[in-house]
Amino acid sequence: MKLSALFLGASVLALSSCSKDELHDVKPKDAAADSSLAEVRAAWGKFVSDVRAGKLLDPEGQYVKDGTIVPSDGKSERAHRPKFDAQRRDMKTFATFGFGNEQHLMLIEEPIDGGGYGGGGGYGGGGGTSSYQGFASSENLAAYTGSDNPSGFIYDLKITKGGDAPLDGYTMVPVDLNRGAGGQYIYLTFTRNPNKVQKGSEWDNYCMNGTFNACSGREVVGPVRAIWSEAYNTGGAFHAWPGFTFPTWAPNGLGGWKQPDLNDGAGGDYIYGYQSKDTRDGNPIEVGVVYGSSSSVAPPTGWVRQGVDLNKGAGGDYVYFCYKRR
Known part of the structure; x- marks a missing residue:
């Protein structure tokens, strides 16, 4: 456990300056502390929004204007931006906010460690300090109760990039996976309708190897049961698919599929997303994205944070995939 210092001034921005949809606050017990923390979270949210705009x-x-592109050949190591928890930013940032140093408020910071593919690890809900955070998910979106999926499970995940609309029958989780880091606009999408599932390269002949519904021993038909992400120093080359997963594909513009870099245009590490439909990975899931200004950002209770920071090496917010078992 660490103590982090924040300097608050008389001109801290009001909570109303940020949308409720962008903030997920954990209320302190003390009313005065509640007000102070809400103001700091709101100020951070507005700061990030103003930089992005x-x-x-x-x-x-750390944060850049939306659409800022870092040149890349798609293979070589890329430049990295600095990244800090909100509590560790130096006074230059607080000067930008217009904060003074009239009040010195000590806040407890508790980083959470753990997580691992297929092991039930990750980051549980709850927690939080002065950092702002937000969360969006598939839950209660795009309901489907057809006879082929009466429970309304998610049947596939795809990525949409560059402002493209989701594929037919797919619904977008409304958080830019490059949030605050520039680059391409990148979103996770899902479908619950089995008839709308667009088969990706997991169905290529080299992968199916004469079998049906299985790719190199992994099941590729049925509800989604896991979501994951991995980071690499280089891109373009083939990277092994973790566990029983296969990639969350994106259209390649030529009628086929590509494994999209979730840091595309933002620099930093090459980030790739994965999904599993294999029954060995547990019950079906809902999917979500949590983001914020702290590495300890956590989704609501019942959700599990998973994989790596989707902005790793590219600055911006801390952004993570999440899941919730059905």
Whole structure:
């Protein structure tokens, strides 16, 4: 457990400056502390929004204007941006906020460690300090109760990039996976309708190897049962699919599929997403995305944070896939 210092001034921005949809607050017991923390969270949220809109420059270089592209050949190691928890930013950022140093507030910071594919690990719900965070998920979206899927499970995941609309029958989880880091607009999408599932390269002949519904021993038909992400220093080359997963494909514009880099255009590590439909990975899941200004950002109770930071090495917010068992 660490103590982190924040300097608060008289001109802290009001909570109303940020949308409720962007903030997921954990209320302290003390009313005065509640008000102070809400103001700090709101200020962080507005700061990030203003940088993304091009109204401010981040003095630390962590956040950039939306659409800022880092050149890349898609294979070589890329430049990395600095990244800090909100509690560890130096006074240049707080000066940008217009904070003074009239009040010195000590806040407890509790990073959470753990997580691992297929092992039930990850980050549980709850927690939080002064950092702002947000969360969006598939839960209660795009309901489906057809006879081929009466429980309304998610049957497939795909990625949409560059402002493209989701594929027919797919619904977008409304969080940019490059949030705050520039690059391409990238979103996770899902479908619950088995008849709308678009078969990706997991159905290629080299993978199916003469079998049906299985790719190299992994099941590729049925409800989604796991979501995952991995980070690599280089891109373009074939990377082994973790466990029983296969990639969350994106259209390649030529009638086929590609494994999309979830840091595309933002620099940093090459990030790839994966899904599993294999019964060995447990019951079906709902999917979500949690984001915020702290590495300890956590989804609501009942959800599990999974995989790596989807902005790893690219600055911006901390962004993670999440899941919830059905």
